[in-house]
Each structure stands twice: as structure tokens, then as C-alpha cells.
Amino acid sequence: MSALMTGSMEYLRRPLIRNIQSGDRALVLTDTAHDPRVWQAVMSILQEIGAEVTVALFERRPADYYDPPSAVCEAMMKSDVNILLASTGMLHSPASFRAMEARIPSICMDGGMTLEWFQSGAVTEDMKQVMVRKHYVAKDIFGADAKECRVTSRYGTDFTYRVDDRIFVPPLPGKNFDPYKIVDFDKDENRKGGNLYYYLFPTGEFNVAPIEGTANGKLVIDLTMHHIGRLEDPIELHVENGRVIRIEGGASARVLRDYLVEYGDENAYMCPAEASIGVNAKALIRGVQREDKNVYGAMHFGLGTNIDVGGSIRSKIHMDGVILEPTLYVDGDVRMEDGRFLRPIEGNG
Known part of the structure; x- marks a missing residue:
């Protein structure tokens, strides 16, 4: 795996180390159409943190907002955090909404980002x-x-x-604002309803x-x-x-x-x-x-x-x-x- 890894993983690390602690149950969701180096890098970072990591690898869903397989949906409800790395967007799938309603947050990095794209561009802002x-x-x-x-x-x-x-006018960030922390949108961004509870990267x-x-x-x-x-x-x-x-x-x-x-x-x-x-x-x-x-x-x-x-x-x-x-x-x-x-x-x- 290390031979495939090039460049800095610093940007990819930031939302993970800010939100996940040793002993947390972290479920990584990815599919066969996504760059596998991304979930491998994420898993490596999570292991360094000391999280209990599970990777769910499945066939690509036909469209954004479609659920992962039923077994993965069940696992999402037993996790402390769900990390979305699929080639389709899953943040607003029914399974993800159920997890967020149960106050299980997601870190969303899906949509087909390659490993190189986590080293330049929007993530560096x-x-x-x-x-x-x-x-x-x-x-x-x-x-x-x-x-x-x-x-x-x-x-x-x-x-x-x-x-x-x-x-909805989101508040200006205060002195103690952490731009990599999971967001409770109803409370932190004045976005009403939806039980939205996630961190989107890049944003x-x-x-x-x-x-x-x-x-x-x-x-x-x-x-x-x-x-x-x-x-x-x-x-x-x-x-x-x-x-x-x-x-x-x-x-x-x-x-x-x-x-x-x-x-x-x-x-x-x-x-x-x-x-x-x-x-x-x-x-x-x-x-x-x-x-x-x-x-x-x-x-x-x-x-x-x-x-x-x-x-x-x-x-x-x-x-x-x-x-x-x-x-x-x-x-x-x-x-x-x-x-x-x-x-x-x-x-x-």
C-alpha cells in the first residue's frame, strides 16, 4: 500500500483527528468504483488514532442518495461515526438520515475524489x-x-x-471555532430542520x-x-x-x-x-x-x-x-x- 501513497496526507488527516478518538467505532463506506487508495489512507490514519475501524466495500450504487446494501445500513446504526467515501453521494440517503437522527454523525468525503485531489485544490483552503x-x-x-x-x-x-x-445567515466563526469539527447544522449554521449532523470535506x-x-x-x-x-x-x-x-x-x-x-x-x-x-x-x-x-x-x-x-x-x-x-x-x-x-x-x- 505504501508504494501507492504519494504526497502529504495532512489535509485528509484534519477532519479525522479532530472528530475521532481512540476506541471510537468508525465505519468506512466505500465502493468498487472509488479510488481504493483513499479508504486505505483513511484506514491507516484511523488506526494511528486508535479507532476500531471497519471497512464496508460494496458495488457502486446507481445514483446519489441511494442507500448502501442493507447489511451496511444496519452497521451504520451501530457505529460512532460513519465515514462516507463512495463514488456516489450517500450523505443524504435514507440510511444516513436515520443515523443522523440517532445522532450518529458522518464525515462526508464521497463523490469520486481521488487521493491526489485530497492533496491540492479545495481541501487546502x-x-x-x-x-x-x-x-x-x-x-x-x-x-x-x-x-x-x-x-x-x-x-x-x-x-x-x-x-x-x-x-439563513450563518454566524461568523468565533475565536474558538474549529473549521474541521462535525457540525450540528440546526444549531451551528442556522439551517432549519433535517437533523443534519456531519462534516463535509472539501466544502x-x-x-x-x-x-x-x-x-x-x-x-x-x-x-x-x-x-x-x-x-x-x-x-x-x-x-x-x-x-x-x-x-x-x-x-x-x-x-x-x-x-x-x-x-x-x-x-x-x-x-x-x-x-x-x-x-x-x-x-x-x-x-x-x-x-x-x-x-x-x-x-x-x-x-x-x-x-x-x-x-x-x-x-x-x-x-x-x-x-x-x-x-x-x-x-x-x-x-x-x-x-x-x-x-x-x-x-x-
Whole structure:
């Protein structure tokens, strides 16, 4: 194994050593499509800590938000912490929600990150500064009293949605803030409901769940989309009253249409389930959602489930699509232009 390990594991170590102690029962969930060096490195770090480690290796799930095999679901309820390293996102799967409701937290590093990607890019950012930016994006880019958003882009996006009472302003990090600690979101980030109890790594997005049924217009995804990766051509989503009625474009649009038919449900066409902004200045374009949606000044828009970001929709799946350089208007006032923030979000330090 050591021959396959190159570079520093310092960033990968940080969320593990901050949250797991000697004797803790740690369950590592991974699949056969994921870079095996990641779970091997994680297991090595956990063994150094003195945790009681179990690795659950299974076949790749067909989509994000799908549960692992039933035996693994049972094991998640008998763990002290679940470490998610699958190639599909499992943080918001039914099994993960049951564990979080039982106050068993997750450390989420899934979505197809390779070992090299845990040594550069988004993971190297100052995570405390990410929290500062999230506060100011909520407070000054949107504003707690924001009502209507409009997004445009050079690829033809012209899209509106309502956010009345959906902008939750997370507190500024205090002197004793630890940016690698597991978060109780209802208490620590003012995000209401959901019993969310996890640490996401890498991170760097400010989440908004628009009011369901209020979105209209054309949303053109131009960078990356869940399960498709880096797009060969833009995907045009035509939305009426918060529901995708038509998907147009080239090969990438065809893949998305087929995917939703095979793995989605009625609520998979709800849009936008999420309309969030990237605030990680170190994030790189990788062609995977775990990193790309955090790119500084990018926006991503979700289909399907949004109960994890303050909404009310439940679906079998959730899919994010990234617009790299959006222009955002809030109540008619331009707040971002071509991916550049027009108000300061860095704070005083």
C-alpha cells in the first residue's frame, strides 16, 4: 500500500483527528468504483488514532442518495461515526438520515475524489475563511430579506426564483471555532430542520433552497453535472412553475434525460431544489461535483431532494449542475457579474 501513497496526507488527516478518538467505532463506506487508495489512507490514519475501524466495500450504487446494501445500513446504526467515501453521494440517503437522527454523525468525503485531489485544490483552503464568506454571502449578496433572484449567463440562462424567508445567515466563526469539527447544522449554521449532523470535506458553498414551485425560465448548465461529470456541451433546462418541462442540448442533455427516466421519480424534475454559490477560492475544476460546485463565484442548481438545504422536497435522487460564471440579481440589483462578487465577502481578516 505504501508504494501507492504519494504526497502529504495532512489535509485528509484534519477532519479525522479532530472528530475521532481512540476506541471510537468508525465505519468506512466505500465502493468498487472509488479510488481504493483513499479508504486505505483513511484506514491507516484511523488506526494511528486508535479507532476500531471497519471497512464496508460494496458495488457502486446507481445514483446519489441511494442507500448502501442493507447489511451496511444496519452497521451504520451501530457505529460512532460513519465515514462516507463512495463514488456516489450517500450523505443524504435514507440510511444516513436515520443515523443522523440517532445522532450518529458522518464525515462526508464521497463523490469520486481521488487521493491526489485530497492533496491540492479545495481541501487546502482556509476553512475558517470559508465560513466568513458564507456569512457575508448570506448577509450582503442575498440579504436576509431577499425575495426574488434572477440568474443570467453567457450561455443563455435567464432564470428567476423566489427565496422569501429562505436565506439563513450563518454566524461568523468565533475565536474558538474549529473549521474541521462535525457540525450540528440546526444549531451551528442556522439551517432549519433535517437533523443534519456531519462534516463535509472539501466544502465551500453557501446553500439556498428556493421556494418550491416559484422558478421559471431557462437554466443552462455549462460546467459539470452529477453523474455526467465535465460537460461536453451545455444542458438547457426549461422550467415552468418549479418543474423541468424540457431538457435540450447535445449528448450531455441526452444522458441527463435518460438518467432521470431510469433513476428518478416525479420529484426529480423539481427545479431548482437548490441554488447555491461557491466560496472556496482554492477549488479547481476537476469534472466532479464534490469540488467543482465549490469554485469561487460559480453557482450550482439542483434537481430533486432539497430537505437537506432547508426545503421540503423528497426525491430518490439529487443532481447538481454548475454554471461557472453566472450573473446574479437580487430584487433587481446585480450582486454578482460573470462570477465576480460585486460586494465584499472576505470580512475584515
